[in-house]
Amino acid sequence: MLFLMTDQHRVDTIGAYGNPHVSTPHLDAIAEAGTRFDACFTPSAICTPARASLLTGVLPYRHRLLANYERNVGYSEELSDEFTPFSLRLRERGYNVGIEGKWHVGRRRGPGEFGFDGAHYPGWHNPVGHPDYLAWLADKGLPAPEIDGEVRGVFPNGEPGNLLAGVLHQPAEATFEHFLADRTIDRLEEYARGYHDDGRPFFMAVHFYGPHLPYLLPREYLEMYSPDLVELPPSFAETFENKPSVQRRYSEHWTHDTLSEETRRWLVAAYWGYVTLIDEQIGRLTGALERLGLWDSTAVAFTADHGEFTGAHRLHDKGPAMYDDIYRIPGLLRVPGSPGGGSTESFVSLVDYTATILDLAGAEPDPEADGRSLVPFALGQEPDGWRTDITAEFHGHHFPYPQRMLRTPRFKLVVNPESVNELYDLENDPYELANRYGDPAFDEVGAELLQRLYQRLRDSGDNFHHWMTSMYPVGGKDYDTSLSDFEGANHQGLA
Numbered sequence: 001m002l003f004l005m006t007d008q009h010r011v012d013t014i015g016a017y018g019n020p021h022v023s024t025p026h027l028d029a030i031a032e033a034g035t036r037f038d039a040c041f042t043p044s045a046i047c048t049p050a051r052a053s054l055l056t057g058v059l060p061y062r063h064r065l066l067a068n069y070e071r072n073v074g075y076s077e078e079l080s081d082e083f084t085p086f087s088l089r090l091r092e093r094g095y096n097v098g099i100e101g102k103w104h105v106g107r108r109r110g111p112g113e114f115g116f117d118g119a120h121y122p123g124w125h126n127p128v129g130h131p132d133y134l135a136w137l138a139d140k141g142l143p144a145p146e147i148d149g150e151v152r153g154v155f156p157n158g159e160p161g162n163l164l165a166g167v168l169h170q171p172a173e174a175t176f177e178h179f180l181a182d183r184t185i186d187r188l189e190e191y192a193r194g195y196h197d198d199g200r201p202f203f204m205a206v207h208f209y210g211p212h213l214p215y216l217l218p219r220e221y222l223e224m225y226s227p228d229l230v231e232l233p234p235s236f237a238e239t240f241e242n243k244p245s246v247q248r249r250y251s252e253h254w255t256h257d258t259l260s261e262e263t264r265r266w267l268v269a270a271y272w273g274y275v276t277l278i279d280e281q282i283g284r285l286t287g288a289l290e291r292l293g294l295w296d297s298t299a300v301a302f303t304a305d306h307g308e309f310t311g312a313h314r315l316h317d318k319g320p321a322m323y324d325d326i327y328r329i330p331g332l333l334r335v336p337g338s339p340g341g342g343s344t345e346s347f348v349s350l351v352d353y354t355a356t357i358l359d360l361a362g363a364e365p366d367p368e369a370d371g372r373s374l375v376p377f378a379l380g381q382e383p384d385g386w387r388t389d390i391t392a393e394f395h396g397h398h399f400p401y402p403q404r405m406l407r408t409p410r411f412k413l414v415v416n417p418e419s420v421n422e423l424y425d426l427e428n429d430p431y432e433l434a435n436r437y438g439d440p441a442f443d444e445v446g447a448e449l450l451q452r453l454y455q456r457l458r459d460s461g462d463n464f465h466h467w468m469t470s471m472y473p474v475g476g477k478d479y480d481t482s483l484s485d486f487e488g489a490n491h492q493g494l495a
Contacts, residue, residue: 001299001360002188002289003205003353004282005054007047007102007124008212008318009304011330013275021229022272026283027332030300034334035378036343041390041407042350043370045306045318045326046397047104047124050350051207054305055105055114056083057354057369059393061462066395069107070124073396078106083368086357087115090203093361096191100183101207116205117187126176126209126216133179142174147216151263153255161255164316165215165222165270172218172277180206181281185288192292203357206285211274211308213317221273227265235312235325235431236264242435244419246401247313247321253398254309254316264311271310299360302332303353313432320394320401322414322422323432327392327405335360335378344377345409347390370460391456393464404464406453413437413449417467423449450474 011017015024016031017038042050048068049060056063056079063083066075087097098117102124103110110120121127128145137144146169153161172178184206191202215222240248251257259267282302289295307326309315318326331348333356334340351371358365359373376383394403406413412432414422423437423446436442454474457465468474469481 001201001203001301001357002285003203003357004285004300004302005101005205005207006211006278006302006304006330007207007209008306008308009275009330010271010307010310010325011328013211013272014330016332017330019272021225023276024279026279026286027302027330030282030286030302030332030334031341033340034300034332034338034342035340035374037331037333037348037374037377038343038345039390039409040303040329040331040348040350041327041392042304042306042329043391044393044395045322046394047102047305048106049395050305051103051105052079053351053370054354055079055085055087057086057351057358057366057371058083059351059370059460059462060395061393061464062370065106067397068104068124071398073398073400075395078109084366085114086354087111087203089358089363089366090361091115093363094200095361096194096200096202096204098184098187098191098202099205099207100187101180101205102209103207118183124209125212125214128176132183133176136179136182137174140174143170145170145174145176145216151214151267153258155255156252161258162316163214165213165217165267167219167222168216170218172221172280175218175277177208177210177277177281180208181284184285188285188288188292188294192294195294195297201361203361208278208281210278211271213308215267215270215274217270217273217277221277222270224273224276225269227262227269230265230268232261232265232268233312233431235323235433236314238313238315238433240314242420242438243422244320244416246319246419247315250319250321251314256311256314256316268310271308296336299336300332300334301353301356302330303350304329305350319397320403322392322394322403322405322412324412324426327407333374333378335375338378339380342377342380344382346377346382347387347407348374348377349390389452391453393462402464404453404457404462406449406456408449411445411449413446413453415450415453415464415468415472417471421446447473 016028043053044060052065069077147166149167151165194200312325355371356374389408392405410427412424421437424432454468
């Protein structure tokens with residue numbers, strides 16, 4: 001298995017998902033050879049919770065690694081051993097298991113402690129000071145990274161804002177993305193020998209740090225696409241009317257209104273260039289599979305931990321706003337022998353990839369897992385009883401801010417305990433601009449979605465449901481909301 005993952009990757013930057021401008025021939029080829037998931041969602045649009053969910057196959061409220069340690073808001077910083085990572089289960093089945101690239105699952109424990117071959121590259125962005133990378137540059141006689149031409153807005157306090165982009169004075173073959181592809185190819189060559197000589201199967205993951213902000217790229221990629229090609233979506237005109245006030249504050253934090261429209265278009269075009277740079281490295285990896293005689297026997301998956309705003313809703317990065325821009329993610333799966341060229345609008349989650357990895361390895365599914373295998377989709381069959389909606393969660397970034405979401409094909413409900421809830425009619429408002437929560441015309445829909453979300457959370461053991469029990473019409477009080485002992489022990493799970 002070759003598992004490809006990017007960080008903070010919008011679905012609409014890929015040719016296979018309909019972008020007519022961005023060159024992604026290698027991702028498009030994987031889509032053509034496999035299955036494209038058009039309704040693939042992350043369980044949480046924050047790196048660490050999402051990646052811990054992929055590793056364990058359970059949702060964040062269960063594994064409890066709820067925030068990136070760089071912006072820690074008092075949550076756990078290391079993943080517990082309560083749930084067995086898929087990597088250890090593959091090891092039990094005799095697999096070589098490798099990873100190159102972004103880890104970001106806790107502060108200190110690296111991939112080696114979870115059964116992976118591969119270095120621990122910490123942090124949220126390309127660790128260009130890592131000794132392995134610097135040694136690789138020196139060995140190849142390539143220049144160390146330097147940047148100029150920094151693009152920043154202005155913080156509310158008048159200080160220079162977060163770094164958004166800049167010119168990287170390196171050739172493409174010196175970038176950290178190229179380095180990760182080189183390291184992955186080295187590992188594939190090692191694993192190919194084990195496969196051809198002894199029949200030992202392998203799982204190889206490469207987790208690129210891009211196209212995450214800031215867009216620090218060689219000039220040829222920063223300028224690859226003209227800003228004139230960028231059509232800004234209607235959500236760039238977000239008013240925040242009847243929206244949680246935190247969204248406006250995040251817009252201020254990301255300095256959106258201090259940037260000119262020309263700069264906003266340029267940033268989107270630069271982001272596209274980052275996507276193409278990564279696609280080129282993916283082409284080197286799939287080419288290595290062909291060269292090593294592995295393509296016909298290797299499953300290939302591609303996804304991302306979450307999306308990116310790139311100015312949509314006057315926001316950048318991600319945060320406490322559960323729009324599809326950051327919760328919908330790309331999802332591709334190619335299984336040898338499958339018909340290829342298929343797609344599905346069934347709701348798929350990142351934790352389904354965990355179940356898929358185990359299924360492809362012939363391992364029994366984890367009975368505690370929250371996902372199901374995607375292999376039947378790859379074979380052209382939708383599994384019986386597949387989900388008809390999907391939930392997501394958020395716990396905070398910079399400060400605690402709990403949210404829960406229910407997404408159906410037409411509607412989205414977001415519960416914000418400290419503020420106004422959100423309800424979007426995605427059929428008539430695909431850019432999620434008009435909040436219909438509290439609109440009498442949507443009262444019936446809102447009530448049904450509240451009840452459905454409440455039941456999903458309560459059945460799964462997500463304690464967020466306690467707030468909903470008292471605050472919303474979710475079916476009546478049928479348990480002791482005070483959690484006292486005078487009405488029995490059901491709340492303790494002892495009955």
